[in-house]
Amino acid sequence: MNSTLVVGPDLPRAARPRWGQVAAGVSVLLAAGLAGLLIGPAGLEVNDVLRALGDGLPFLDVPHGLTETQLDILWQLRLPRVVLGAIVGAALAISGAAYQGVFRNPLADPYLLGVAAGAGFGATLAFVLAPGAAIGPVALLPIAAFAGSLVGVGLTYGVGRTLGDRSNAALILAGVAVASFLTALQTFIQQRNTDTLREVYSWILGSISTLGWSEVLLALPYAGLATIVIFLHRRLLDVLAVGEEESRSLGVSTGRVRATVVVAASLGTAAAVAVSGLIGFVGIIVPHAVRLLTGWSYRVIIPLSALFGGAFLVAADLVARSVMSPAELPIGVVTAFLGAPFFAVVMRSTRRMR
Numbered sequence: 001m002n003s004t005l006v007v008g009p010d011l012p013r014a015a016r017p018r019w020g021q022v023a024a025g026v027s028v029l030l031a032a033g034l035a036g037l038l039i040g041p042a043g044l045e046v047n048d049v050l051r052a053l054g055d056g057l058p059f060l061d062v063p064h065g066l067t068e069t070q071l072d073i074l075w076q077l078r079l080p081r082v083v084l085g086a087i088v089g090a091a092l093a094i095s096g097a098a099y100q101g102v103f104r105n106p107l108a109d110p111y112l113l114g115v116a117a118g119a120g121f122g123a124t125l126a127f128v129l130a131p132g133a134a135i136g137p138v139a140l141l142p143i144a145a146f147a148g149s150l151v152g153v154g155l156t157y158g159v160g161r162t163l164g165d166r167s168n169a170a171l172i173l174a175g176v177a178v179a180s181f182l183t184a185l186q187t188f189i190q191q192r193n194t195d196t197l198r199e200v201y202s203w204i205l206g207s208i209s210t211l212g213w214s215e216v217l218l219a220l221p222y223a224g225l226a227t228i229v230i231f232l233h234r235r236l237l238d239v240l241a242v243g244e245e246e247s248r249s250l251g252v253s254t255g256r257v258r259a260t261v262v263v264a265a266s267l268g269t270a271a272a273v274a275v276s277g278l279i280g281f282v283g284i285i286v287p288h289a290v291r292l293l294t295g296w297s298y299r300v301i302i303p304l305s306a307l308f309g310g311a312f313l314v315a316a317d318l319v320a321r322s323v324m325s326p327a328e329l330p331i332g333v334v335t336a337f338l339g340a341p342f343f344a345v346v347m348r349s350t351r352r353m354r
Contacts (some may be wrong), residue, residue, distance in 0.1 A: 010026060021253050025307030029086065031166020032311040034084040035316050042073050049074060068287020080212045084219065085317045086310035088272040089282055091223040092300060095265040095272075096283020098230045098289075099153075101237035101298050102261050106288070107347060110149075110269040111280035111339075114178035119145040119266075119273035121182045128193045142222050146270035153176060153266055159193020188349065215275040226268030232301060233261050237298035279313070279332045286312050288346055 037049050044066070050183065052074055053066035081205060099108035101114075110116045126144035160174035188278075236257045239247045247254050272279070286309040287301055294300045313331070320329040 021300070021304060022307070023079040025304050025311075029307050029314070031312040032314040033086065034083045036085070036314050037074065037078050039075075039318060039322060042070065043302065044070060044074065055116075073333070073346065076212065080216050081316055081317065084216050084275065085314040086281065087216065087219050087223050088276045088304040088309040089286075089313025090281065091219070091268040091272040091281035093286035093305040094227055094230055096266040096269075097287035097298065097301050098233075098237070098265040099283070100238060100330045102258050102265070102288060103157075103171060104241065105171055107284065107343070109281065109343075110265070111278070112172055112179070112219055112343075113175040114152035114182060115149045115266055115269050116152075116273055116278050116280065117182040117186070118155075119149040119270045120278050121186045122146070122148020122151070122270075123274055124186045124189055126271035128189055141250050142271055142274040143219065145274040146222070146267050149266040149270045149273070150263065152182060153262055153331050155181075169188075169331075212327045214271070219271045219275045221351065222271035222274075223268055226264045228304060229264035230261060230268070231306075233257060234265075234298045234302040236246065237302070240269070241296070277332065281335050281343065282309060282313060284346065285335075285339055288342070347354065 018301055032048070034049075038044055038046055041344075048065045048159050050069075051062045052066050052071060055062040055064055058251050062074070085144055086222060095115075096109045097197055099110065100106055100112060101107075112161075114126060120142040125148070126140050130140050155178045156175045157169065159178060160171040236252060239252050240257065242256060269283075287305045290304045290308055294304060316334045320331045320334045
């Protein structure tokens, strides 16, 4: 961690996101989204898709060559899938970056800290106890997932502190233990409620293949709120990076900042898990890739992680539905294939920096 980082009003301009970086993130996200709209069994021409999207805007009447069936594929299948992939990817990536800043741990990730497992446990309880939970902004599923995610991160932090070792490895080991425990509880509940086993199992693997606009409306308010809170605290994450005592000497209430960011990151993770299941490693791959390209400031990492995280998951979903077409892989399998070796590389690099 860069111990010489300057924070506050005197933060160097180089630590702020540049327009070129933001433009690159937006361009990559739009390119991934356009590929997600075009590639599939029903081939759509790029000009027709762009004209149809323009025709969908208010007060515009743009002629296009798509049939009614192709329009249904575009508006009811592919576009909500791309939008939801972008929301879930952005939420997981920005949550991972926030956890890394709060815990000052480059290995922190919602999946490895037990947060995703906690959200999965809460969502499983919702499936079992209230299988008819309505889909909507106040549906039970994201609320249960949020409560479970807070339990997961709270247990991980508590177990990590009781080990008497604040190293990166201790926190990750605590997260693995908590995630295993919560997953075991989740499995036990599933076995006791076999009528919901298939539904829960399919959801656990992580997928956005059968989701639509209702799930977009379900995840968007929670993920949006979490993103806004984390974005507003990005400067304070830079302050926390210089150390506990130094942060307090600068007038920062470190306890309040940590609690606020952890709650917001857990809410973002829960919003993603509630609609897509358990998709691991996005929160560690994307922030580290951004960090390698731009440096250590969270003022840059947070907004760019949202953009590149959305693009990453849209691209991963494209791979998941293309590599074994017409069959589809769970998107969590794709991210695990990429994330497991990436995590090993990051862990090796972290050990070398000590």
